[in-house]
Amino acid sequence: MKKYALVTGGSRGIGAAIASQLAADGYHVIINYRSNAEAAKETLQAIEAAGGEGELLPFDVTEEHTVDEALEQWEERHPDEYISVLVNNAGVRSDNLMVFMETEQWNRVMGASLNGFFFVTRRLLKNMITHRNGRIVNIASLSGLKGLPGQSNYSAAKAAMIGAMKALAQEVALRKVTVNAVAPGFIHSDMTKDLNEAELKKTVPMHRFGEPQEVADLVSFLVSPKASYITGQTISINGGLY
Numbered sequence: 374m375k376k377y378a379l380v381t382g383g384s385r386g387i388g389a390a391i392a393s394q395l396a397a398d399g400y401h402v403i404i405n406y407r408s409n410a411e412a413a414k415e416t417l418q419a420i421e422a423a424g425g426e427g428e429l430l431p432f433d434v435t436e437e438h439t440v441d442e443a444l445e446q447w448e449e450r451h452p453d454e455y456i457s458v459l460v461n462n463a464g465v466r467s468d469n470l471m472v473f474m475e476t477e478q479w480n481r482v483m484g485a486s487l488n489g490f491f492f493v494t495r496r497l498l499k500n501m502i503t504h505r506n507g508r509i510v511n512i513a514s515l516s517g518l519k520g521l522p523g524q525s526n527y528s529a530a531k532a533a534m535i536g537a538m539k540a541l542a543q544e545v546a547l548r549k550v551t552v553n554a555v556a557p558g559f560i561h562s563d564m565t566k567d568l569n570e571a572e573l574k575k576t577v578p579m580h581r582f583g584e585p586q587e588v589a590d591l592v593s594f595l596v597s598p599k600a601s602y603i604t605g606q607t608i609s610i611n612g613g614l615y
């Protein structure tokens with residue numbers, strides 16, 4: 374039976390590396406994105422060129438009804454199948470000191486990481502529970518563990534994601550669904566290209582930013598049978614930066 378993995382924000386950056394790795398691991402990968410169809414098509418083409426398979430499923434994770442509609446339609450097209458792996462990777466940054474932070478910035482960042490996690494996970498959980506098989510990985514952040522100045526919105530969203538992950542892990546443990554988080558430090562992607570890498574990498578004990586593939590390898594492990602007794606955990610991947 375075909376195994377399906379959904380990666381939200383799978384079109385670019387860390388999500389694209391995760392989607393490619395899961396395809397290489399033998400999953401049919403469902404690549405979600407919000408608006409950049411070009412990047413999503415390129416990611417899918419690269420997967421197919423490498424002998425993997427996948428499909429595109431655009432929806433905005435912040436919109437409850439859009440999420441439900443897209444996943445309902447997917448389920449109608451695949452009446453006998455279900456998505457057993459979910460990687461909640463979609464996220465955005467909108468940094469500002471709190472004193473200047475607009476409500477819109479707060480809501481946008483919370484919407485993508487926290488509400489997105491809730492809407493997509495709630496929808497896919499039912500099938501995982503029924504089949505007694507599931508793997509959920511949330512892409513959190515070092516920012517959600519230690520807090521970073523200028524990122525009160527982002528730190529809050531990622532910390533909340535980790536809290537929800539711990540609660541959910543206990544709710545579904547008996548049903549053989551594991552729920553974990555990954556907390557990357559600085560990783561090369563569009564999200565970090567405006568940062569002063571030369572300065573920031575000095576703060577990392579390994580003196581470099583990480584690569585999306587390094588995060589993808591960790592996610593690949595967490596969704597594999599080798600990680601069957603790991604649940605409710607946050608695994609940092611940050612070159613030693615705390």
Ligand code: NAP
Nearest residue numbers: 382384385386387407408409433434463464514560562564
């Ligand atoms: P990125 O290169 O900016 O890519 C973000 C991805 O999320 C894109 O595929 C984007 O889709 C998608 N996305 C954003 N908002 C969405 C929405 N509302 N609905 C659906 N998809 C949406 O970011 P990245 O660096 O790869 O980050 C991936 C995840 O890792 C994020 O959760 C981020 O917070 C986390 N993270 C990143 C770092 C880092 O250093 N890069 C560190 C820690 C944690 P479109 O292409 O359509 O815009």
